[in-house]
Amino acid sequence: MIKDFFEKPVNEKENEDKEFVFDGLEVSKDRKNMRHFHKYPVIYLNFKSNNSKEDDNSSIINFLKTEISSVFNYYKKRIDFNKLSKIQQEEWNKIEQKSDGVILQNTIKFLCTCLKEFYKRNCIILIDEYNKIFSEKLKSESTFGTIQTFFSDTFKGNDYLHFGIVTGCLDIGLNELNSGANNFTKCSLLKDNYFSDCYGFTEDELKNVLSNFNISDSKEKSDDIEDGIKERLKKNMVDILVFLI
Structure with a gap:
């Protein structure tokens, strides 16, 4: 998806094939983002x-x-x-x-x-x-x-x-890598100060996921996850998937 968003198409057909993928997504609603689209x-x-x-x-x-x-x-x-x-x-x-x-x-x-x-x-x-x-x-x-x-x-x-x-x-x-490529900014599911709002589940999305598994009313099982969501809007996907499994 990142490649398709930033990569400049070589012709109109390729442009049309890639452009529709982002129609209606949040990234396409921000004019600042779209300045970099296909460039x-x-x-x-x-x-x-x-x-x-x-x-x-x-x-x-x-x-x-x-x-x-x-x-x-x-x-x-x-x-x-x-x-x-x-x-x-x-x-x-x-x-x-x-x-x-x-x-x-x-x-x-x-x-x-x-x-x-x-x-x-x-x-x-x-x-x-x-x-x-x-x-x-x-x-x-x-x-x-x-x-x-x-x-x-x-x-x-x-x-x-x-x-x-x-x-x-x-x-x-x-x-x-030591003195080699040591200029990386590290981001992970457990610690990410930059992109944590770009992945995971919102509270409403989590409720839908639990509902699909017929455990939306299982307060005892979902308390830990719900408490985490109250503290931050996004919840680590790994925690939720492990819970569901």
């Missing part, structure tokens, strides 16, 4: 499909190269590739073809540089399930250094970055 190049990486063994460092690097190659292939179809300089085209093709000698750490920063020439805007970078490429065994391997520099060059030393979002199911890896 940016969005680089999206999802590490969910990484099935490399934790101790197989070469497989993890190859997986990263494959995912990054896919992003370059995606954007080659969305820009006038021939308008890039010869040097840029050669570097782009090396990354897309996963050629030997490609410096993995600089790839996304390089892509941001190229896209800025076409979109005249800095990039938004979204990385989903980042924790799938981290493991305890990587900490003592050169592979961890490669991943550390990849995140650092992508998010910390990137003048062509508008903002980035990194999501994961487990809080691992990023805490170990």
Whole structure:
């Protein structure tokens, strides 16, 4: 949804296909939000499909190269590739073809540089399930250094970055980056001072959920949840789902 909201369509059909998704939603009712609608190049990486063994460092690097190659292939179809300089085209093709000698750490920063020439805007970078490429065994391997520099060059030393979002199911890896990409603002279901009003259930929504499970009148079971809602409008989804299960 974040990608679809911010990413600039390449043609009218794509614009129409994505635009209706947000019709009637709260985000579309705020004019300040809509100033950013369909305006940016969005680089999206999802590490969910990484099935490399934790101790197989070469497989993890190859997986990263494959995912990054896919992003370059995606954007080659969305820009006038021939308008890039010869040097840029050669570097782009090396990354897309996963050629030997490609410096993995600089790839996304390089892509941001190229896209800025076409979109005249800095990039938004979204990385989903980042924790799938981290493991305890990587900490003592050169592979961890490669991943550390990849995140650092992508998010910390990137003048062509508008903002980035990194999501994961487990809080691992990023805490170990030290002087690398250490400029993250951490948000979680248990502690979030920025977006807690964007997810979870309101009191009315919770009552509807309980009603659907035929336990809306079970005051004894729902007291803890109701008390929590009185203190804050939003309630952690995990608490409610665990209660319902």
